[in-house]
Structure formats: structure tokens, C-alpha cells
Amino acid sequence: MSLRCSLFDLDNAYNKFFKEKVGYPKFKSKFNKNSFRTNMITIEYKGRTYYNIKLDLIGKTITLLKIKNMKIRGYRKINKINGRIINTTVSRELDDTYYVSVLIEEDIINYKFMPTTIIGLDLGIKDLVITSNFKKYKNEKVIEKYEKRIKQKQKRLAKKERGSHNYYKLKREIARIYKKIKNARKYLIHHITKDITDNNDIIVCETLKVKNMVRNHHLAKALTDASFSEIIRQLEYKIKWKGKKLYKINTFYPSSQICSHCGYKNPLLKNLNIREYTCPNCNYELDRDINASVNIMFEGLKLYMNEVSAYNLI
Numbered sequence: 001m002s003l004r005c006s007l008f009d010l011d012n013a014y015n016k017f018f019k020e021k022v023g024y025p026k027f028k029s030k031f032n033k034n035s036f037r038t039n040m041i042t043i044e045y046k047g048r049t050y051y052n053i054k055l056d057l058i059g060k061t062i063t064l065l066k067i068k069n070m071k072i073r074g075y076r077k078i079n080k081i082n083g084r085i086i087n088t089t090v091s092r093e094l095d096d097t098y099y100v101s102v103l104i105e106e107d108i109i110n111y112k113f114m115p116t117t118i119i120g121l122d123l124g125i126k127d128l129v130i131t132s133n134f135k136k137y138k139n140e141k142v143i144e145k146y147e148k149r150i151k152q153k154q155k156r157l158a159k160k161e162r163g164s165h166n167y168y169k170l171k172r173e174i175a176r177i178y179k180k181i182k183n184a185r186k187y188l189i190h191h192i193t194k195d196i197t198d199n200n201d202i203i204v205c206e207t208l209k210v211k212n213m214v215r216n217h218h219l220a221k222a223l224t225d226a227s228f229s230e231i232i233r234q235l236e237y238k239i240k241w242k243g244k245k246l247y248k249i250n251t252f253y254p255s256s257q258i259c260s261h262c263g264y265k266n267p268l269l270k271n272l273n274i275r276e277y278t279c280p281n282c283n284y285e286l287d288r289d290i291n292a293s294v295n296i297m298f299e300g301l302k303l304y305m306n307e308v309s310a311y312n313l314i
């Protein structure tokens, strides 16, 4: 049994509903994110079954509380759910748009794990994910553009009088761009993690250095770190659903110093500006990040082989 969340964007009907009706949960502060939860209730009455939450993924509507067939937009293109709805949470974002997330309980069938494919992943900044299959998933240009725009607006915000009309107007604009970044990033990461977990049985990545991440206050860096955590989070649960396997290798493993061709370790190689790995031992040349991801893949393969041989000895 496992729990899974799908998120949908509610259309303006909800906004209108809240303005017109009285007596439903009110969102407290204008500038705080707020949410409320509705549990799924099943009612048996005169031989018929009724539900207080109805989700129609074909017609793209949801029925919540007393509002029927509200239009939804989802970032994931799913048209059916294998499981039952547990609850829904409606939340209001900083820019006054509403979201509903639907919590679903579904059965996972455990097949015998017989892997035929393995992939190593290296996480980067320009290319978000670099794989041992020589594939690079680029960070989206549009995200960089939004980041720049936020920086400019934050500078302007600092000059505005706190609490003034223009101050709040600018604050709302910033919140809107933040949301755009958040959505673009989430969509991109869903695409990447789906592709990787659909096409590979064993997935290997490095353990994230959480301590270093928390210390960083720089905006662009903070967003990159958040992306890394989101990639790992999505990989973890998608791998679980699909019955695949994830190996996280030690942070101290020098994936960028080792030659993926002959195994020679070059401890002098620390300069991040050098994009190519050139092996002083066998002269092999390879893109630095791809070389690292191939090493990560081999390290994961070792872990898997150790597990399998340990199992076979019993």
C-alpha cells in the first residue's frame, strides 16, 4: 500500500465561490498560504453509494464540498487513478490562485526484480541531470529568465515604502513569478524522472550533501539545491511504484576524478572549469559530467552485485 498525491489547478469558479458564499472555511491572512482538507466520505443510502469527492479525469472536473464539476488543470497527464481517494486539500497560493491536491491510496504489485538496465546520474547546474547513457537534461532557459526578473523586482521592492499600495503590488508580482518558477521546475523534473524511471531498472545517484545546502543563502543556488532535492524525492517514490531499484553512493566517492575507461584516479583534477576529462593513463577523453555519471553507474552496479551474491550464498 502506498500513498500518492496529484495536484490540480482549480479554475476561477473556486475564487468566485469563496467570495459569494459565507460559512465555508475562510482563509485568514492575505499574504499567508492557507489550506484546508476534506476527507473522503462514502455514503450508502437506499442501495446506492454516494461520495462527497468526485474526480473526473476524462472531463477534467472535480466535485468538492457543494461545488459541482469544477474545472481542473493538472500538470501530469493522467486519465485514471488506480486506487481510492483518501482526502483532498485545497490551498491558496500567494498570488490568489487555488490548488487542490488529491491523496490516493493505491496497491503496488511486487514483481520479482529482474533488472536488465542500469543508469548512473550526475546532477549539475546548467544541465540538471547528466546520465551514463550520454544524455543531458538541460535546465530550462525560462527558469533563468524568471530568476533574473525576481532579482530585479526584489531590488525595487527594497526601495518601496513598507506597507504602501505599491509595496504590496510588487510583492504580489514577485509571488506570481515565484510560482511560475516553481511550476516550470516541477514540470521539468517530472518529465526527467518519468523518463529515467520508465526506461531503467537500476538507478544510481550520489547522496546529496544536505549540510552544505542549508547554509546557502544565494537565490540561484538555493533554487538549484531545491531542484536536486526534488529530483531525488521524485525518483524515490517513482522507483518504489514501478518496482525498480535506487542506489545512492557515498558522497566521498571521487566520481569526477576517476577515468571511467581504465579506472585510473587523478587526484589533481579538481578544477570545475575543465569540461573534458582527459585520462593521463589511457588518453581517453570524455565530457567531464558524463565521465562522472558512468563512474556513478559502475559504483551502483558494484553495490547491486554485492547484494545479489550475498543473497545467493544463503
Ligand SMILES: [Zn+2]
Pocket: 259, 260, 261, 262, 263, 264, 279, 280, 281, 282, 283, 284
Ligand atoms: Zn583512463
